[in-house]
Each structure stands twice: as structure tokens, then as C-alpha cells.
Amino acid sequence: MKSAVVVLPGLNRDRDMIAALTKIGGKPPLTIWQTDTEIPDVDLIVIPGGFSYGDYLRCGAIAARMPVMRAVAEKAAKGVMVIGVCNGFQILVEAGMLPGALMRNASLKFVCREVKLQVANANTAFTRSYSAGQIIRCPVAHHDGNYFADPETLARLEGEGQVVFRYAEGTNPNGSINDIAGIMNEGGNVLGLMPHPENLIEHAHGGSDGRGLFESVLGEQSRILTEA
């Protein structure tokens, strides 16, 4: 399993993501820069969180139109797995790789806290290490995580099992429609989520509920490597 992390100006969770992929996957991911137009042969591309291009215009809007994102879209079309976390999710939505939009939090406040997530679909490449309906802890840190989609799109997402994570037990931090925290594309190989599973992977983080996502994606091999 070869992975890569996209690094853009203004992203600040790239090192956390690289650490998580290294610790759970057993080897460090490649890094891809904003101007790269070709991405090496990898099985997984991760777009981490932060404030790419200062969140100018709309969160993720500028990043989504950089050359590297055309290359990411080409890889995704060939079936390469793509995960966007937080600003990465916003970038995927702005790039049209995932449906809907992420708007300003309903509270208008930046939220930085822990929420409960329900694994809404455990039958995906991203969540198979979890059980269906499992409730996990996960940190969030964002100002624009209020997921919105028109009624037809929403019905399709719900009907096709594309809602992967939901805020559970009244912890919706942003007013997201249907408590949506993470969705995947129709092909099941592109996932976007607002919470930060990479920040809850080991004892020092106060828990490891986020590991399941990485273990699901990185496969059986990773589970053996990270027993402890």
C-alpha cells in the first residue's frame, strides 16, 4: 500500500496526517506539492486539513483549482482511493469530486472539540474496520463544516449509502443537514469528512478511535504492524 499526502500553502494538518499514515501504514507517505501535475503510482491520496490559500473566496475554492487537483481527479477516476479531511473535504467538494457544499457553521463559531460519530456505513473501503452503527469519538476543528446538498442529491446520498459518518448523540457541531459528517462518491473510492481521525490514533492522543479508518484503508497488513 503506497500513500501520498497533498501539501498546499496554508494546510497545517499535513504533518499529523503523515504521522498517522506512517505509524499505521508502516512507512511514510509521499508528499505532493501544489504545482505537481503528475502523481506517482499510489493506492491512496490524502488531502489534509488546514486553511489552504487562507480560505480566500470560499474554503477550498482556490486549492480545488490548482493543477495538482486535476491530477488527483484523474487518479480518482482510475479508482485510486482519496480521503479529504476537514479542509481536504472542502477542497474535494469545491473540485466537484464530492457533491454538495460546506457552509459556515450555523453557530457562526469556529468549533474545536470532540464529537461522537456514528459509522453510518461500515460496508466501505474506509470503514470496514468499524461495525455498522458504531459510535466513535473524534475531534473536530473547523469554521465551515455545515454540509448542504439539494434535496435530490441528499436523497441519492442517503439512498445509496454514501453517507459514511454522522454526528451522533446530539453532537452536531455545525448544523450539517441530516447530521452528515462524512460522505463518499458513487464509486466508493473518494471520502470526505470534517472530523480529524488522524488526531485520535494512539494513547498519547487520549484514545485511538480514529485508527479504524486508517486500518480499513491500509489493509490487514497495517493491523499487524500496529498491534499494541
Next chain:
Amino acid sequence: MNDLSVITKISVASMIKARVTVTLKNGVLDPQGKAIEHALDGLGFSGVGSVRQGKVFDLELEGTDKAKAEADLKAMCDKLLANTVIENYSVTIT
């Protein structure tokens, strides 16, 4: 009149000025507009039925072909200036 002012006048004459207005679609929740509405109420401006916040872009385009400018501006809106999932836009050439 010196040479520089002549150049400036020529360049102004061959520019098209345009204003792009981007607003949230009906039915899309606008928490910022709501907050502004409450603040106006707090300032004593009663009777403000609703506030919707949007964005304005003033652009200067080279050339004199207004039809082409309008087509270009619409393409800019579709590709970048507006997120058409949640926003409408209008283009005015001045």
C-alpha cells in the same frame, strides 16, 4: 498633457468594467445574514424582514467587446467566483 496621461486614457478606453454579484440561493440557510438581521434589530432598526449576505466583485477586463466580456464573466462565475451548488450570480457591465 504629457505622454503618460495619453497612455492612461487609451488604456481606460479599452477596458470594460463589470460588477459580479453573488448571492445565496433561496432555501439555503444564511447564518451570517441572520446574525446581521439580529444585530440590526439590536440597533433599533425594527421591521427588517430578512438579511441575506452576498459578495460583490468589481472587475476590469481588457477589450471593448461587451458580449464577449459577458460570456467570459459568466464562465468565470461558473468556474470560480460562485459555487453554483449554493449560490446564484448576476453580471452587470458598466
